Amino acid sequence: MSIRIYGIAASRAIRPLWTATELGLDFEHVNMPYVGGATRTPEFLAINPNGHIPAVVDVRPEGEVVVWESMACALYLARVYGRADGVDISPANAQEEGQALRWSFWTMTEIERDALTVLMHRMAMPAEQRKPELADAAEGRLKAPLRVLEQALQRQHAQGQAHLGADRFTVTDVCVASVVNWVRPAESLMHAYPAVSEWLHQCVNRAAHHSARKLGR
Ligand SMILES: N[C@@H](CCC(=O)N[C@@H](CS)C(=O)NCC(=O)O)C(=O)O
Structure with a gap:
């Protein structure tokens, strides 16, 4: 194999x-x-x-x-x-499987496109090609779905949990954080959603993320 x-x-x-x-x-x-x-x-x-x-x-x-x-x-x-x-990070029961599926599909349909626009027009493209107005509009649209994520993480915190789809870091966190990470250049959004910001920080600072990031640029 x-x-x-x-x-x-x-x-x-x-x-x-x-x-x-x-x-x-x-x-x-x-x-x-x-x-x-x-x-x-x-x-x-x-x-x-x-x-x-x-x-x-x-x-x-x-x-x-x-x-x-x-x-x-x-x-x-x-x-x-x-x-x-x-x-480990794999879903261990139906509840965790449901979390992984719903948050991954949500990420692709509700935030991925606008998150990519923020990344490209705030950071990744050469400065002279960036269009701040596109980033502004994308950040405006991201407020509603990021509020949903913020509230979900706050509910987790209220139960003493730091992760999104389970009581430990799982593939749900990988799938969502890998896209929300594109929004990091939007500082005002990160300030507006402190639970998202804190959770993202924890996710992307994991050793496995640092190792995986070294696999080709
Ligand atoms: N929805 C697809 C999108 C994949 C995608 O657009 N990948 C980009 C890189 S991030 C790519 O391969 N672009 C090269 C091309 O389209 O030729 C996924 O999530 O895998």
Whole structure:
């Protein structure tokens, strides 16, 4: 059996890379950038016909499993390779599975696009190409979903919990934090949502996140 994860850490590939690192998996990292055409070769399009990273190829005795879509890649690794023992990051019961699924889908549908706009137009693009008005509008739209996250984390705090989907750090935190991390350049939002800010800080400072971040830029 072997697992290959395609994509550099400075991309959505951080989601499966971080998950695999948290799980302590032995995997092959294919250090594929998203610029320069590598994702559009016939070989890679045979893996992900969308031409995007990340992709996970899991070579198993019963055959190859190919997964694309970053959240699906992370959730797959946790589901198939986690111990579901209430100690590692994989969901250990139906309640935790529900949390992982709902927050991951929520992240993709409610915040990912605007979070990327904030990242690009506040930080990642060359200064002369940034359009602050696009970042301003995205930050405005992010207020409502981030309030939902803030309230969920505050409810967790009230019960003495520091994490989103369970009583410990899980793949739910990986999936949500990997996107909310793009909003960090929006300082006013981070100030407005202190529980989000504190939780994010704890998530991205985990050793596994630091290790995974080194896997290609
Ligand atoms: N919804 C997809 C989006 C994947 C995606 O757009 N990946 C970017 C890198 S973060 C990419 O591969 N871009 C290169 C291209 O589209 O050619 C996911 O979450 O995996």
